[in-house]
Structure formats: structure tokens, C-alpha cells
Amino acid sequence: MYDIKWIRDNSVVFDEARRRRGLEPLATHLLALDESRRAAIGKSQAAQERRNSASKEIGQAMAAKDSARAEALKAEVAELKAGLAAFEAEEKEATALLDKALAEIPNLPLEDVPFGKDENDNPELRQVGERPRFDFKPKEHFEIGESLGLMDFETATKLSGARFVVNKGALARLERALGAFMLDLHTGEHGYTEVNPPILVKDETMFGTAQLPKFREDQFSAVKELSLPPQIDQLGDEYDLGTKLTPLNAPVRKDTLWLIPTAEVPLTNLVRESILDEKELPIRVTACTPCFRAEAGSAGRDTRGMIRQHQFIKVELVSITTPENSLAEHERMLSCAEEVLKRLKLPYRIVTLCTGDMGFASQKTYDIEVWLPGQDRYREISSVSVCGDFQARRMNARYRPEGAKATRFVHTLNGSGVAVGRALVAVLENYQNEDGSVSIPEALWPYMGGLRKIEKAS
Template sequence: MHDIRAIRENPEAFDNDLARRGLEPLSASLIALDDARKAATSAAQANQERRNALSKEIGGAKKAKDEARASELMAEVARLKEDASRLETEQTQAGKILDEELAKIPNRPKADVPPGADEHGNVEYRRYDSGRERLSEGRQHFELGEATGLMDFEAAAKLSGSRFVVLKGQLARLERSLGQFMLDLHTTEHGYTEVAPPILVRDEAMFGTAQLPKFRDDQFAAGDGFWLVPTAEVPLTNLVRESILSEDELPLRFTALTPCFRAEAGAAGRDTRGMLRQHQFNKVELVSITAPEKSEEEHERMLACAETVLKKLDLTYRVMTLCTGDMGFASQKTYDIEVWVPGQQTYREISSCSVCGDFQARRMNARYRGKDGKPTFVHTLNGSGIAVGRALIAVMENYQNPDGSITIPSVLQPYMGGLNRIEGPNT
């Protein structure tokens, strides 16, 4: 959510930032809506002030036993009371219209975000090359999984339709091991607090992190005002909603491993084979709540935490700074981590780390009290630490052997009961 006061103070800068997002200028229309809200508020206040003044006059007239004057004044108060209800409704409606328009507008990009219309404008930030010999080609994960009989899309389709998968045996355990490994890493080495949050949330929580109202069609509604979480970012970030923290509590760092649910409404025809784009998937999420002056530093820290997962798995990846046209709605700046997948002979996104400034905090009314005692909106950050299903894909494809077997990365072997290899069909 944007601050209308900041827009009024520098409308040109606001419109310039929107232009970087590919949007038309909106400051003039927003200021006009704010003017209407202020006028409605002033009219309601004037009505209340006049009634207060008349009440005093009525008391004076009655004291002077001027019944005619008292009756005249009381009649005016009655008329003002009738107007008061209408004025209060107009005031509420004007504020609601302004808030609805502000809620539709994406966050303003930071100054160092590269310009661009889509993913082709993204810029490489850095890369990491595995110490292992990188496969330049190979079988795709679904070919490996189906050949072993441990990855079943046909059974999943019978149960739930397309974009679901059933994992069995050692592949199911490998996916579970990946999630546990990531949680252990982030809690023991990176200082995140593990949380087991609800995966059903209300409208207010989805609004707070900006999944609603704009991205309603991408979500799964569960009825009775509940939604299945598209990411644990929603419950973790909303842990601080409608609260005033002390500065000493910051930063707060949370992590959770949860199922995530996405309708993928805009992904028709994309990645229809395999596990890359599923309606249900597991992900380890990272969320940080910081003071404003610390959020940029925290963004780099979060990125490094997510990268450590891939380094310990010894996977080749690159980090991309997303351009203005490819950033998420709530983001000021986003880094994507893309892992090498030899089956597709390309890099694919496996983590996204974003700093949101006070954009989500305003929607949640999440603040902290600094040394000056004044409540100030916190800054929020979120990132994948990382997507478990996509990590499974990366491990399968990068650790595949010519006979169809899959070597277990050494860091995962303790989680696999010492198993160092998932046997292939030709083993």
C-alpha cells in the first residue's frame, strides 16, 4: 500500500516510478480522490462542530427561558443530525475508494533495479559453479522418475487432475530429506526461528501480503473466507500484523516448511510435463521483519542464506537481478536464483528473494517503536529458502548416472539413512 502523503509531496517522482513499471501516471487521479476524502471529512467535522456549538446555545437559551429560540436551535440540530449520517457515509466511502485504488498499484522499484519489460531485461548479479563436472545434457527429471516407478503423474491425475504428482519410496524420502535439510540449515546456521503456521488464512492476511485483491484468480479459495496459502510468506509475514514492536525485537527472522497451493491461472501451456509448475508443492520460506535502515543489508543476507542451500548441494546456479517489468507486485527489488538443469539445458528459477519496504507493513498496520518513541512502519522481506520440489528436480538431473540411477548428495545422505544412491531401472 502506498502513502498518499508521499504521493502528494512528490507526485512527479511517484509517476516516474510507475513509468518504470510500465504504468501510466496516476498521481493526479489519486490526489483528486484524496481531495474528495478530505472534503468529505471536513464536511462531517463541520457538521459535528456546528452541532456542538448549537448545544451550548440551546443551554443558554433555556437558561434565559427563551423557549422560542431554544426550539429554533433544536430544530436546526435535528436537521444537522439527519445530514450527519449521510456525511459520515460519504466520508467512509471516499476513504474506501482511495484505499481500493492505492491497493491496486504495485510497489515502487528501488533506484538500482534495472529497466526492462520482461525477463529478457534481467541482469546477472553473480554465479556459482559446482565443483563437480557439470552435465551439459541428460534426461529430464520426469523421465528419470517415471523410469524408476517412483514418480507417478498418471496416478496423481486420477486423484486430482493435471499439475499434481505422486512420489513414492526413495524419491518421496529424498524430497522430505531436502526440506528437513533446509530447515536445519536455516535454523542452526542462519538464525531463523522455525514456525509451523496455519496453511488456511483469512482475506485480511492475503491482503496484507498483497495476494488480494489483484491476484485472486491465482489462489485457491477454501470457502468460509479462507484461502490455501500460496506460500508461507503469507502467515509468516502476518505474524506482526496490527502490532507495534520494540526496536530491540528487530530483526525478526522466520522460516517454515509448508505445502503451497497455486492455481497457475496464467500458466496455461507452460511446463505441463513434470514437477516444475505444480498446483501443490512444498517450499521452505524465509521472512524477515526489519527496521527501514537495515532492510537493504537484510536482503543481501537473505539471498546468501538461500544460496548456501545450493552450495551445500553442490549445484551450479546464477543469481539474477529482476528488471522493473519482471518484479513481483509487492517487491521493491528482487533477486532470483536460477539453478542449472541439464535435462532442459538451461537455468530455471529455484528461489526468489524480495525486499518490500513498508509496502506490506502499511497493508498489515505493522509498526515498531524506535528510540524516539514514534511508531514507524517496519520493512518486510521474503524469500524461498528454497522450493523443495525444484530442488528435487535439480538434484535428480544433476546427479543422474548413465544407468538411470541418482547419486545422493553427501549432505543429504544422513537424512536418507546413509543411502548414497537411488537405483535406476538398468542397475
């Protein structure tokens, strides 16, 4: 979220950065909204000052026994009081319009982010690892999982609809092993602290990391418990199942909570509305959680398999640091995510997202794409982003530099370390055997209870 003062002082830079993102200039419009807000504030302040002055003059007039002037001043004060309410309402509306406009502006790309329109313009930085060679035509993960009898999309559809899966037996254990392996690596070797955060969060938490308001349609919401007046118990026993067994026509209060689309949301918000000491930074936290996305814009894409699901598991990495260290932290975080794939001996490549493919809150993003032999292509398994102070401003998350009185906004970073479901997909496809079995990567052996290969039950 941008500071209107910064936009006023850097309007040309602001609009040029928007152009690189493929967006129209906006500074003139924003400054006009700010002028309206400032004018409303000016009118309110002038009226308040005159009201205070007139109130003092009333006392002076009464002391001088000038009743006519005193009455005139009282009438003026009453008129000013009525006008103040209108001015304050005008100021509130103007501020709300400006805040809404600022909240909908995406972060601006760093200067070294490559220009481009979409994913086809993302330059490749490097490829790592050797792609496996097969003496047979490799299958896609869902073909492997279904033939093993351990991946069930049909039952999941009966339970929940499309874009869900039921994994069973050794496949469910392999998925659990992947998450545990990643957490152990990041906490044991990379210096992250494991956190088990809530997966239901409030509006302001989603706003802080910029899932709201712009991406509301991509989120799943839930209704918090309803608060009902005591007298409802006396209203009879007719209930509406659609409102959690609430008596029909009874007054209720519904509080919306949001299912997290990624653990980035609660992890980053751990520092919301805080002032940290510089010596506390960097803060590095990780979590393995279920994640939920409506995938509203993905109709017709990856309709089979586990690549694009409404519910999935992901290990998330979040760093909170100083502005001076955020770019170095970005490179460090990328290496932490890469290490997962190196340990699993999965071939991958790194691409830099171009200006037209960046996320809303990102200043710069690297994508790690893992090789999937069944699809004969690389697919994203991790995005690692530096956000600057964009999220910190939305969360009001600050730190106090050592020896300074003034505070500064922290910088935030996030990345998948990595997506567990997609790692499962990659293991199935890269470690598949001609007989339909799947070998287990050596890094996961300690987590599999002695199992070295997943085979179809006889």
C-alpha cells in the first residue's frame, strides 16, 4: 500500500512503474482525491477554530454585558456545530475514497524486474539437476496414483465437488513425509522457527497481506459462531439448517472469517501493529498448513489431477527484515526453497517473473519450476517474493533502528518452501517405475517407516 505523500513527491516515477506493469497512469486521479480530502479537512479545521474562538468571545461579551452580541455569537456557534457534522462527514467520505483507491494499487516492480506481458515473457535464470530418462512412456501423477489404488478423485468429488482428492495409504504417508522433511530442513538448517498458526483469519489479516479487497472472489469464507439473544431459546424448535440450527426468523450475528490461501497470511501478520527493535530482525518463520483457494480464474485449466486444487498443503517461509537487508534475504530465501528440491533430487529451473506476471504485493518474484516427465514440462512449485514495505504499511508493522527515535516500516518476504502437493506430484512422476511402482527419494526414507517403494497392494 502506497503513501499518498510519496506519490505526490514521486508522481512521474509512480506512473512510469505502473506503465511497466501494463497499467494506466493513476497519480493525477489519486492526487485529486487527496486534494478533496485535504480541502474537507481544511474546512473542518477552520470551522472548529472559529467555533472555539466564538465560544471565547461569548464569555467576553457576557462579561461586558453585551447580551445582543452574546446571543449572536451563540447562534453562530450553533450554526458552526451543525456545519461541523457535515464537514466531518465530507472528510470521512473523501478519506474513504482515497484509502479504497490506494488499497487497490499493486506494488511497483523493482528496476531490475524484466518487462513483459505474461508468463511467456519470464526469463529463465538457470536449470538445476538432470532430467530422468525412461525406457517407457512416463505417466502423469494421477495415472500413477489411481493405478496404485491410492489416489481417489471420484470419492473426493462425492464428498466436496471438483478439484479435491483423497490420498490413501502409503501415498498419504508420503505426502505427510514431504511436509515433515521440509519443516525439519528449514528449522534445523535454515534458521526458521516453526509456527502452527490459525487457518481462519479476520478481514484485517487478509487485508494486511493484500488478499483483500482485490482478490475476494478467489477466497473461501466461513461463518464464525452466531451470537443469539437468550430469549431465542423460547421461540420454539423449528430450525433452519442453513443457519446452523438457528430458529427461523431469529435475529443473528454473522462474523466472517477467511480460510487462508497460504500460511503467508497469518505468518506475516504476526508482526502487525507492532514496533520491533532492530536487534529482533530478521524474523524467519515457517509453517506447514492446509491452504484454500477458490481458483476463480482457472476454469478449464488443470482439471485433472492435483496441480490446481481448492485445498492443498504447503510449507511456507516468511521473513521480516530491514530495508537494507531485504534483497539479500530474497536471494537467501530462494536458496532455502531450492535446497528442498536438491535433497529430493528433483530437476528444476528458476525463472524471474516479468512485470506482467508478478503478484499483486510483490516487488520482485522468482519462481521455481519442477520438471514433470508425465507432462514433459516444468511446472511451478514455489514462488519467492520480496514485497518491500508494501504489506508493512497495510499492517502498520514497524521497527526502531538501533539508537534512533523514529520508526521505519519493516520489509516482508514470503515463499513456498515448497508446495507439498506439487512435490508429491513431482516425486510420483520422476521416481516412477515401468511396473507402476514408485521409488521413494532417499531423503524421505527416515519418514517412511522403512518403506522404500510404493507398490500396488496385491
